Amino acid sequence: MADGLETLRPGALTTVQDLGRAGHAHLGVPRSGALDMAAHRLANRLLGNPETAATLETTLTGCAVRVLRPTVAVVTGAPCPVTVAGRPAPWGQPVRVPAGAVLDVGTATHGVRSYLGFAGGVDADPVLGSRATDLLSGLGPQPLAAGTVLRLGEPQAGGPPPVPDAAPWAAPPRELVLPVVAGPRDDWFTAEGLRTLLTGRYRVSAASNRIGLRLEGPALARAREGELPSEGMPLGAIQVPPEGRPVIFLADHPTTGGYPVIGVVPPAALDAAAQAPPGTPVRFAPATP
Amino acid sequence: MNRPAAADGSPASASPERGTPPLVRPVGDRGLLVELPTAGRTEALHAELLRRRAAGTLPPVSEIVPGATTVLLDGLPSAQAARRLAAELPGWDVPPLSGGAENAVEIPVRYDGPDLADVAALWGVSEDEVARIHAATTFRVAFCGFAPGFGYLTGLEERYHVPRRSDPRTRVPAGAVGLAGPYTGVYPRSSPGGWQLIGTAPGTVLWDPDRTPAALLAPGTRVRFVPLGDGGTDGDGDAEDDGGVKGDGGADGDGTAGASGAPRTPNPKERP
Structure with a gap:
């Protein structure tokens, strides 16, 4: 255990994430996994890690870890100040971290979630093939707390690949425009309700989390009362509880539910949703086939 | 296209058990929600989907998730594959399920739940008779949800369906056996809950991520409850066993999940 990471400052919420445990x-069992999958994958690519390697996902306020053996680390996702042993270090570029040094990932300057990747990946006991922390059902490692020690995996032989001059990266959105495919329960809403979804001005609610992006804005009028018999819920489902404000299901979403799903946001568009802080304006647009 | 039985407009075609074809709804660009007229046909379609997946005749999907009267297919390889399956599936000839109890998972249970008297009153029978009827029923896991390892078991006759408690408990122990609507369920871990509790299943571990398979109950699994004698041959009686589940997260869990603010798990009427 003396060769991994020691948590000095866990930040608002820092969890171990990987590609998740889809298929259960x-x-x-929710799929879980990194919310900004592109940023998580980029961290592993920059380090030459296998795509199954786990990273740390922070929330708004970053985190600080002491590295107990020499390693190479990278920070992707939400841009933020990075320091190694108190000295400024680049964001989005692999940096060498000597044994005993503190890697500090500061508060995000834009976006919400930064990803800390380490050569060899963060190691933890896999559950159903994944190391991801699932906050809905409590599977996987607990969120980091001060003092939490995590193992690191074995780096690939030959070390990280050469550093590219620039890695492509989508900036966190000023306004989130989410494509939506209507259904499966769009017939539970009035024509007015469907129009409201596509024309209404919404904002990301502070009550959002890894389970769902909750929105503030106009309620969606229902054409029928009551609830559905429980049915399977996909990633990206726009579920509408009785009070009418939509909730977009993210990685830790419940697998079945009884509130109607008016539309579904294709998962590729959810990376941007993971980086939209509370207050971000949100619009929906019909997905182009 | 080989239509299921009675597509000839005869009165039998109105029968929900064979006639009405399933309704297929789009779910995003690579998923489908298949809706059926009855729970029985839903379970039969789910079994057919698993058969076709095992035989390699189903396009690859990442999830096959049954619900009460639906099956969600998610993660098809392309929008085109989703459209093709949506067009083809209503024409499948899906054989009805056989009702046998072979290979049933047996769950030892003590019929000592705090709502046993209420359920007996609702059924109009004695408490012993509730236990006898429940233990004589072959159940089937219709679908899972609420928490890893929680199965919604169907099989009780309609006259034995009971409402949820009007006053849900803030804490139901792991292993509690409850009834609500058409369902029976066993709480995999301690949680709040509103089902009518008729018994306790000591020693049955519904969920253990270190076990293969992790979940004792999967959709389609047949289940029988075996009454434990008064002498108690139930081992350690550890009704608090949490089945190795780490932490106490969950829909009603530890705050990080946003207990009250979390999107809902199953239909509030069905939620355990």
Whole structure:
């Protein structure tokens, strides 16, 4: 255990994430995994890690870890100040971190979630093939707390690949425009309700989390009362509870539900949703086939 | 296209058990929600989907998630594959399920739940008779949800369906056996809950991520409850066993999940 990471400052919420555990929804197990999948994958690519390697996902306020053995680390996702042993270090570029040095990932300057990748990946006991922390059902490692020690995996032989001059990266959105495919339960809403979804001005609510992006804005009028018999819920589902404000299901979403899903945001568009802080304006647009 | 039975307009075609074809709805660009007229046909379609997946005749999907009267297929390889399957699936000839109890998972249970008297009153029978009827029923896991390892078991006759408690408990122990609507379920871990509790299943670990398979109950699994004698041959009686689940997260969990603010798990009427 003396060769991994020691948590000095866990930040608002820092969890271990990877590609998640899709394929178990029929057992009531959420897929989980990194919310900004592109940023998580980029961290692993910059380090030459296998795509299954785990990273740390922070929330707004970053985190600080002491590295207990020499390693190479990279910070992707939400841009933020990075220091190694108190000295400024680049964001988005692999940096060498000597044994005993503190890697500090500061508060995001834009966006919400930064990803800390380490050569060899963060190691933890996999559950159903994934090291991801699932906050809905409590699977995977607990969120980091001060003093939490995590192992690191074995780096690939030959070290990280050569550093590119620039890695492509989409800036966190000023306004989130989410494509939506209507259904499966769009017939539970009035024509007015469907129009409201596509024309209404929404904002990201502070009550959002890894389970769902909750929105503030106009309520969506229902054409029928009551609830559905429980049915499977996909990633990106726009579920509408009785009070009418939509919730977009993210990685830790429940696998079944009884509120109607008016539309679904294709998962590729959810990376941007993961980086939209509370207050960000949100619009929906019909997905182009 | 080989239509299921009675597509000839005869009165039998109105039968929800064979006639009405499933309704297929789009779910995003690579998913489908298949809706069926009855729970029985839903379970039969789910079994057919698993057969076709095992035989390699189903396009690759990442999830097959049954619900009460639906099956969600998610993660098809392309929008085109989703459209093709949506067009083809209503024409499948899906054989009805056989009702046998072979290979049933047996769950030892003590019929000592705090709502046993209420359920007996609702059924109009004695408490012993509730236990006898429940233990004589072959259940089937219709679908899972609420928490890893929680199965919604169907099989009780309609006259034995009971409402949820009007006053849900803030804490139901792991292993509690409850009834609500058409369902029976066993709480995999301690949680709040509103089902009518008729018994306790000591020693049955519904969910253990270190076990293969992790979930004792998967959709389609047949289940029988075996009454434990008064002498108690139930081992350690550890009703608090949490089945190795780490932490106490979950829909009603530890705050990080946003207990009250979290999007809902199953239909509030069905939520355990």
